[in-house]
Amino acid sequence: MIELGGSMTIDDVVALADRRDEVELPATVVDAVARLHQQAADLSTRYATYGRTTGVGANRSASIPPDDVDYGMRLLRSHAVDAGDPLPPRTVRSMLAVRLIQLCVPGAGLDPAILLGLQRMINDDALPQVLQYASIGTGDLAALAGTALTLIGERPASAALTPMAPWGADSALPFMSSSALTVGRSCLAVEELLRLERASSVIYMLSFVALDGNPSAFSPAAARAAAATQVETVARRLRALYADRADPERPPARIQDPYGLRVYPVAHGSVVASLWSLVRQLERTLNAAQENPLFDADGDQVVHHGAFYQASLSLELDGATLALALTAPITHSRIRMLNDPDTNGGNPFLAADAHGSSGLMMVEYVAAGAIAEIRNAAQPASVGTLVLSRGAEEDATFASQGIHQLERSAAAYRVLLCCELVGAVRLLRQRGIVTELTGVLGEALDLASALPRDDEDRDLRGDIATAEPLLDRLGQLI
Template sequence: MTVPDAFVVDGRTLSCDDVVRVATGDVPVRVAPEAMAAAHLAWETAGAASSARPVYGRTTGVGANKDAVVGTGGPGEHDLRLLRSHAAGVGELLEPAVVRAAMLIRLNQLAAGGSGIHPRFVTALETALRTGAVPTVHDGGSIGTGDLATLAEIALALTGHVPWARGAVRAVALEPGDALAFMSSNAVTLARAVLATDELNRLLGSAHTVTALSYCALAGSPEAFAEEVHARRPHPGSVRSAARLRELLWHEGDLSPGRRIQDPFGLRAFPQVHGPALDAVDRLRSTLEIEVNAAAENPLIDVVGGGVFHHGLFSTAYVALALDQVRAAVHHVAELSAARLGDLMEPEFTGLAPFLAAGPEGSSGLMILEYLTHDALGRLRHAAGPVTLGTSVISRGVEDHASFTPHAARSTAASAGSYRTVLACELVAAVRVLRLAGTAPRGRLLAARFADLDASLPDVREDHRVGDDVHAAGAAIDRWGRSAQAGVSP
């Protein structure tokens, strides 16, 4: 068995793909020596600054308690009170992959050298990720100005004050300033956003194959995807989407004219609707990669000039707006999938029985797929509502704005599951049409996808429970997304 190469955390170059790989796989992690040195220098700088001037969260309380002077009691006593008071422990438990992603992001941010936390916390996070230790973390209390409650729970696990969900590391001691330096981050929200974005990106990629199979089942027209058409309005996403469909359908020169002079919108407008979703995901990934590499702690410790800066980098409006845009774009894409499903059920488009029934007169066939699809589409529509229209005023009016980015990230994760269901229902119907018509797709790329489906999707034509079909189709969609991400051809 080969041991994977260690992923090196340097505080500068963490990508969304890196986060997914470490969060979902057994990838060892180590901190670059220069990053550890930067964290150590920031800790020394913070200590020197705190002895010369008031520093929020180090020599003062937090929130509306910003003017209260702290420091009495034993070393780290105020910090322990701060962690305990903020670790509310409310809400559902976070999945281990989300917690691991959050720990990696927080480790990378600390390695950027702006927090002033004691370097032992950097080492402790590195050890936890290397050994597979996962804290118990509840999902509650974040509104987009820092994941205070969730990160406080992780810090309490690292300091030995709460039990771990899996494994453990040797407890580290708290020093003045460590509590806020650890909590001042949106790492948990970013973790969920990265994982949800990765899932949506894979589903959007697989949607090209699903649409291509529906195109074959409906005998679509190639004109809507022609390069000459998309060169006239060259938005990157729509150009890329049309090119992928051409690759899947006609990479060997098969340009059949199609049954109709022009197709319904589900086929004809696919690149124009799918393209904005691809572009939105690209912008979101770029935004997230800025965030996961940011030294955004408040206050920021400047090791170059020795200064301390109190600021508002904790605000995540960029991420919230980007997540809102992605969900809206994906909802449009899912609507087209539902439209294609309706076309696949219609004898006028397929020449087959209504609802693709193959049994006695009055058989329902795949009628229920439309109900499943519109249930999932309704859920997706509710999840697509913008979170950025709300705000809050808390802490005696001192904190008077919030982006609600955590809610946007949760809704985005929920959207991925709903979108998968919509695509899976369309795929089941497309395969049924191709089987009933006896017209397997030609061409190496799409034929390989269809062969995968033919082997994994039950071929039961009389009325039956279609849940197994939908689950198998969803699994195939996930396989295609992972293989495309890994650069593996069908």
């Protein structure tokens, strides 16, 4: 049971998205939200409060009469507009988990009953349907408005869910005022990429050993000379993996390796640094009350602000996507080395027969297609903005587009790693080096024993499909 309150992590979001745990609301959290709900009601009688005593967006100057009890529901219904294909249940769960975690940090001023309703929705897996195209800019309004209508019973849930009473203006906008869907999707993406980047180091070292690389590239001196964040972390990891050889005296094949082997610690250090920077930004966002307006209990005031403006998150998402685009070509370089008789010491494309056999030729083409997708997704979303709501939002960010692009990059990165793994294992087998590897590399080869051993020209789709589920397991080895 995950007890909310305090500092929650990406792992908590992923556990709830995967239904590996349930969520519990401590009474202290519910009480704190209830106290602020009462204080917010009083503050809204003394001060004009956006979305509560006024309209929203370009309607922010319109006053809402105190006796307009239907305004909250009208606001939810009008904002619950999305289109396209339904998002996967796991993605929807990540959004719900993020929103509940955020609401446990008092600031929204909404009814605490909503936290309990959201808790039931998560634990009972009674999910709203969220479609692909919705709001962009200052929050995931449509997805959260649709979630509210599902909690209230105006939209069906995926399982039985006792409907809540209609919401008032005290809760409608505060519940929607969040980028919970973008943050949830980002949590899932970065958790996957942290596994894949570790798998990349294992696969790199399999290629490195198969190609008799020069270990000076990840020596302590080389790492210090890079003067870049996380390079030493990667180099230390590679040195530990390189020690898992039964024949440590085998000399390197070259004085100076091609970039695919030589600059991996530097390029991959950038990936690691970008991912952990994204983790830190996500966890700050996850544990912050960013609703607009914000009710400041200590200052006894209503704060109208722009803290919800996800410029930092947008930049971090772009940074992770760009880091993958930076490292992808050197992965392709290693795949070319594995296929090249000048570096693999055998047949072109690791074919069984040198006389015109294609071997892994088309695996290199598949890898190139994956790189094209990564590069296409690397156009920075943070440079894009739109003017919305008759100019009320004159610079709405594309943070939600940033996570779409990172998800595309992650999927293509998986394919790229699969292509290298297939080639590295084939060359190790052809050279008879498999039995020389111990430790983590030995475990990696045990996992890779699922890959077909037939080197004759054949349909290789199954090889890549077999490699794909191995990546997450390889990433767990270090």
